[in-house]
Amino acid sequence: MSKLFISPSPHVYEDTTVKRLMFDVVIALLPALLFSVYFFGMGAIIVTLTAVVSCLAFEWLIQKYILKEEPSITDGSALVTGILLAFNVPTNLPIGIIIIGSLVAIGVGKMSFGGLGNNPFNPALVGRVFLLISFPVQMTSWPVPTGFSNSYTDAVTGATPLGVMKEGISAGEPVSAIMDKIPGHMELFYGHMGGSMGEIAALALLLGLGYMLFRKVIKIHIPLSIFLTIGVFTGILWLVNPESNADPIFHLLTGGVMLGAIFMATDYVTSPMSVKGMWIFGIGIGIITVAIRVFGAYPEGISFAILIMNAFVPLINMYVKPKRFGEEVKNG
Template structure:
């Protein structure tokens, strides 16, 4: 034996899990959705993704090196996730300069102001996304039609999302059954053949990602399933009350960013509760808020806002919702 014997408190072995493994696992789970977005939106999707990822890395590096004066830790993969998620949340024809602003807000305000990975209250990508949505509403809501590599990057033919069609139509007083003719079939919605943000359209790809993450135990089922369940139940009740005014549960789940939000954004480790009980409360909150914003709010889409609002409640949930203790004295 060449060196001195090591002494440390137990346990003496580690499971081998690491931050990188989890982060790159999430990235791997996002690949199907990424591929689908490339297929549907062509070059535009590739440009947007590359810009978002590169600028997230750049801003993280600059801020941690020159503002926080610490050694930048880029290899943990969290900037990559933020970059891809930001790209997933914007239209595939968004100009580069807007993406840069989004990345700066996401990393700069959403993450680094709180002290970097592990300390942020809000999901960084969503902070960037919502900032862009409010600042550049026109660019952020003119979605290109999914025409594959025929989709031009900047001056593409644009169309509304199914949710926007319904919202506008209902405002004009048209009955839902009439409006549904303008909506692609459920199969098309599931496969992602509709207008929308880059990563949110292909439900099938997102579900593949969910299965992978559950299988690899990167996330637990609690958050995504409670969100989807709550949305299904709540919208189902509304639909049964008045089928002409409220769309059904399947429509709500397959359209907009619900699957993307429930699977990849709400499950962000840092900004979600720690205990399973807390996760369920958080999931129910997001589900309810999403439907309320979609159905009764001014915006056609509400997932981002719902997640951000519930992010703000996470510290409170963590303090007041304790996991089930072994041998807890029952009152």
């Protein structure tokens, strides 16, 4: 017999590991990736590969040569960041810009705070917002989805439905007229529209949500609270004046709401710990998103909304505590 091991209890462990959780997220992202490849063709593949490889490479380089620690790229978190970054950019984005975005996402968004688990902001969104501000033209020339045969950079570009809507409303056109210029709700649902690579297919993203819930990777609270808030908020606006506000279904299906609510806002590291906190976080994201969409200068605001609410997470964690057992005595 060899030496006995001694450790404090417990002595058994669940087989969940950080790696497994991350790869479950990757699996959940696959349907959306397939839809994007179907709609955007080669561009989607090139953008995803570039983002993933550069994210992994930057993480490895930073850990190895700057932080001088054991590289931990196999844990899958950089892979998730890479895919999410790719999902958040148009498929005709030049490779150089994607690499810059990856550097910002991993270097600034994640490693500068101490690596996995220590970053206050979602790294992929930090990268995306950095690119949006630095390269507004490239970042907002969305390719029109036509089919797989498309080549990479010379794709036909057009505006997103949200962009069309914003332009139309500010030009004073009635919503019903604008609606004729953009795809119907059913088409929006399965993603036949222009936009960032991974945000278009609500159907695929919802499939991913279902998978993650099934595998207990995330809880429903954050996506649900975001959907409800956006639905209610835009619903009220729509009921008040249907001719100058789009309907709630349109708001939920377009832009990055699905991608943001399901994959970006639920990022463990940057979301609150308690269920109550998750609701506050989700409602905050919903309100800020709609505010930016309806009243702001950008047609889409969920990236900013998530980043803003990320900043509130430590505060939420500090003040919103789960109810403790035996805290209020109620004998029944």
